[in-house]
Each structure stands twice: as C-alpha cells, then as structure tokens.
Amino acid sequence: MTSAPVIWWIRRDLRLDDNAALNAAIASRRAIIPLFIRDALVDNIGAAAKIRLEEGLKALSRSLRARGSKLILRHGDAESVLLDLAKKSGAGMVVWSRLYLPDTIERDRGVKAAVQAAGLTARSYAGHVLFEPWTVQTGQGDHYKVYTPFWKAVRSRDVVLPDSAPDRLPAPEHWPDSDTLSQWNLAAAMNRGAGVVQKHIAAGEAAAYERLATFLDDRLNEYGIHRDRLDRDATSGMSDYLSLGEISPARLWHAARRHVEEGCKGAETYLKELVWRDFAYHLAYHTPRLLTDNWREEWSDFAWQEDQRLQAVKAWKQGRTGVDVVDAAMRELYVTGRMHNRARMIVASFLTKNLGFHWKIGMDWFGDCLIDWDPASNALGWQWVAGSGPDAAPYFRIFNPQTQAEKFDPDGKYRARWLAKNHSDPSDDALAFYDAIPRSWNLSVDDDPPDPLVDLKKSRTDALDRYERFRNG
C-alpha cells in the first residue's frame, strides 16, 4: 500500500462485523489504522465501565492482530490526537461511527471541522442505533414521546442488512506508536477489587455471538414469559456488548426478525426491548435534558429527601436496606457490574419512592457500577421509574419489593444467591461481595442482617403524600 492510509477512529463500535465506517475504510482500498483515543469523555465513564472497556479493547486488539492489523491507542484531546497521527502517518481520511449524545456530538462536530480544515476527508457513518434520531417523526413532524407509537412507527421498517467482518485489514507500511493498555491502567479507577467484576466479563465480538446463539436457541422462545424472572438466566445478556458496540443493534434486529418469521414466540418481545434502546437515544437526542434533569420540567418542584438521610443512600448502595430483593440486586450489581432489568426497576423504585431520593443519586451509582453503562437507557429508565420522564404512567407507581420478589423470585433463589444471611453455607456469589467491597465499608459476612430501613407500608403512603403535595403545588 503506497497511498495515504485511512484512520478508523473507534469509539463505541468495538467490532469488525457490520461496521459501516470500517467497511468504508476497506472500500477506499487504503491501509487502515484502527485508532482508539482515550479522551476526556472516556476518562469520565464510571469505574466498572472502564474495566469493561479495557477488556473490550483487549479483545478487539486480539481480533485485529488475527487479521493482520493492530489497535493503536492514544490519549489526549481527540482533535489533536487525530491531527497529529494523520500528520505522522500521512493519513488522508478519518472515518467513524456516529454517536448521538450531546457531549459526543459536540466533540465530533469540532473534530470534523478541524480534520477538514487540515485538508483531510472526514466521514461518519450510522450503526450505533437502528434508526438515527432524526429519521423517526410523528405525523406532525415532532419526535415521539411515548413508546408505543414509536414502536409502531419503526416495527415494519427495513434495517440495512449487516455486512460481515472482513478477513483482513490492509496494514500501513509503518505502524504508528501506540500507548499500551497497561500504561492506561483503566482498572485503577476502581477503589476496590477490580478482579471480582473482571471475572464476570466475557468481552469481545466472539463472546457476544456465543451468548447470542445461546439466547436465540435456548431462551428466545420463552423470553416473553421468563424475561422478568430474577432467578433464571432468561435475558439476552446483550447490554454490555451493545454499550461498547461489540455487536450491532442491526445484527440483533435481523436475528430476532428471522425468529419472528419462524413463529418464535418471544422474538417480538425482544425486538421491542431492543427498540427501547433506540427510543432512549431518540429522546436524549431531541431533549438532552433527559440525561441530567427532569424531563418533565415541573418536577423541579418535587420535594426529594434532603441530605440528613444520606445514611439511607449508603445502605442502598451497599445492599443493606434490610429489604432482601433490593439488597440482593444491589450486591449483584456490585459483584458483576450488571443487574437484572426487573431488579433495576425494583431498586430504582425503592430509592426514589420508598426512600424518596432523587433519581440522579441512583443513576450516578449505576454509572459507577455498571459494565453496560449507557447514559440514554439509564436516564430514561430512572426517570420512567421516578415519574419525571416521558411515557409516564397516569398514576404514581410504587413497586412493592415484597410482591415483586414473590412474583419474579418465587423460590427465593435470586435472594439466596446474592445474600449470605440466614445461610449456613452461603453461595460463592454472596461471599464474593465481601471480596469486592472497599475496606472502608467495614462490612463482614458475619454481620447481623440489617433491619429494614423503612416500613414498606408507611414509606409508600409517605411517598404518595409527597406526590400529592407536589401535584397540588
């Protein structure tokens, strides 16, 4: 290859399959320099997400090597890194997959302008979502604010059929310098046993497809029935792969659509869940305050609990609320970096309703602990539960954790798995929590089980009273 190389700027598309930016680079018949930049936006992600990113980068790096290529790592301001690398490598073009959150849009706009001003070609491509936010509109030309009409608007749409991964990526004559992952030490952000979370991660495209195949073969048919069960492995498990783009939503869409056509019962339900992710991006794009503030602006008057009860927040984070299903879920989060979707709703309702704390407190904790961290989905989820978001229920919904546990963990298996209490022989997972926590928490497996932080009945009526006061101004 003698012509100027093209830089494939990798951000949240750690995949070779179905990657329009990569395919454009290949179509250009130039040498490709795969580049990941650790910039301020990367530095800002949570501790668990950083560990997950490190594992994802390792997997991508291996996969690139197997195809005669190499992952180049650089840190610093994206614009300067790109311009510097382009200059030193003689690259004439930069390609990337588009992202849709305000901070990434702002960064990418600046980068595109700077790259073009330097005389290079900059091209961006779709792929992180199924439907780019500006492509879904109501009859009035507005954006959708309620899920069901959004779903109806997109359910029959065509999604471009994914391209498969290239066998080889043309390499440049000289590889530019690269940082190393050990230099970056992304795990250092975690002030606790990173190894515990790491053990639960299976990063990379190959792992994603393995999990997907199992899901499609063994679980999709019953997905509609079992997906809410805390005590079963009945969910897709695709969220962390989607978060880093190790699998494309289009790939999942087509897999599920094929199963719908084959009469698979749960496939439609799964498609709906996949489209919720798009809906979240869509709303975050059109109303960015979704990510940081109450989507319903009148909620700024809501009387959240004040700081004097922060002990309760601490207990929530540490899985010591004394409400078993809540504590089990919070420990699952801390140990694995994941939490069952149904459990996310239960703990969110408990924090925002029973304890009365602002949803942002919970969202920030999720941001620090989740390996599948996705700002749009999380903001939508937390605001949906709190009641401050779009598509809210016409009533003030308060989950009863006890009822939820009986419905979705009828034999108590989920609770027993994550809680050591009342068991002479606690599970490995329950014990792992004590390896994962920082010493400063000062907790021991021999501690007495905590008393319930609040009475469920009273905290419910208190929450309803707060809501009534808010509604009546």
Added chain:
DNA sequence: TGCTTATTCGA
C-alpha cells in the same frame, strides 16, 4: 413493565 382496596365469585 403496579398496588391497594372493595367487591364478587365459588367452593
């Protein structure tokens, strides 16, 4: 993608 209370149903 809920919960509670009141009411009806059916043994």
Added chain:
DNA sequence: CGAATAAGC
C-alpha cells in the same frame, strides 16, 4: 373464606 376481578390512584 380465600381467590379472582374491577376500580381508582
């Protein structure tokens, strides 16, 4: 008298 159902939040 417990289970199913309906209404209202």
